[in-house]
Amino acid sequence: MSSVEINQTSENVSEKQQILIEYSWWMKKQGLADQTIQGRKNIISTLLNRQVNIDNPESVKEYLASSDNSNGRKRNIVHAITAYYTMKDKTWTPPKYTRIPKIPWVPQEKQVNQLIAAVPNKYKPYLQILKETGMRPGEAWQLRWKDIDYNTRQVRITPEKGSNPRILPISNELISMLNLLPKEIEYVFKNGRYRHFSEGFRKHSKKIAAELGDPDLARIKFKTMRHYKGTMEYHKTKDILHVKQVLGHKNIKNTLVYTHLINFRAEEYTTKVAKNSDEACVLLESGFEYVLTSPDGLMIFKKRK
Numbered sequence: 001m002s003s004v005e006i007n008q009t010s011e012n013v014s015e016k017q018q019i020l021i022e023y024s025w026w027m028k029k030q031g032l033a034d035q036t037i038q039g040r041k042n043i044i045s046t047l048l049n050r051q052v053n054i055d056n057p058e059s060v061k062e063y064l065a066s067s068d069n070s071n072g073r074k075r076n077i078v079h080a081i082t083a084y085y086t087m088k089d090k091t092w093t094p095p096k097y098t099r100i101p102k103i104p105w106v107p108q109e110k111q112v113n114q115l116i117a118a119v120p121n122k123y124k125p126y127l128q129i130l131k132e133t134g135m136r137p138g139e140a141w142q143l144r145w146k147d148i149d150y151n152t153r154q155v156r157i158t159p160e161k162g163s164n165p166r167i168l169p170i171s172n173e174l175i176s177m178l179n180l181l182p183k184e185i186e187y188v189f190k191n192g193r194y195r196h197f198s199e200g201f202r203k204h205s206k207k208i209a210a211e212l213g214d215p216d217l218a219r220i221k222f223k224t225m226r227h228y229k230g231t232m233e234y235h236k237t238k239d240i241l242h243v244k245q246v247l248g249h250k251n252i253k254n255t256l257v258y259t260h261l262i263n264f265r266a267e268e269y270t271t272k273v274a275k276n277s278d279e280a281c282v283l284l285e286s287g288f289e290y291v292l293t294s295p296d297g298l299m300i301f302k303k304r305k
Contacts, residue, residue, distance in 0.1 A: 134229030
């Protein structure tokens, strides 16, 4: 985007398009992330489509008061309008909406793996890197080839939304997926608009969910993988500080939610019993985890299905 686009006076550019172009370019100059720009641009576009007079604060407030949007959505609208008024050198007294916290839904590991296996190839490494690292979708979208160290099998994450930078390990499986991608530009995944990439994935996930008869697969979004990673890391380590570091949180309050997402059902495990140390060693080498020793001396192990 450039100033040439903003000054465009061609008759085929509508008033709405002109507003969105000017607003997007202004946010770009403020250094906002591409995803933030796109999200706020979409909000303004929706308001204009619904005949809301965005230049009149009272009109915006009336729309918010009468709409059935969630408080979280209303807060996002307030942020978008506040930015728009800042661009216009206008002031207003924004209404206050408190986001009601929700416990994120987390899929089972087999569902995540099913979806990755079924999506088109261009989505496989993107989903896999989200699964393995828990990075935000925007962080993965901005990932450059130079951020991947093939020798140490690590990825360097440039943070967004006030997170901490971090370096995390990646698997040989993921490296094999990445090696199949073209390396014609500096970005690993970013090629075109994120919105188109995301919408394409949602269409595929709905189709796959219908084909496999599992509607929960359609509930898996890119950000779901971050919740999945946080949940699995806490379940595996029971170390909340470790999870905080992996996810890049600056405030541990944001990490504590993952202590509430652990609700693994017994049927998700295979259990085995060892009568002696030799049998126990075999189970450990097969990936089983020791649980306890029964009163009669039997050692019980479990492994996720």
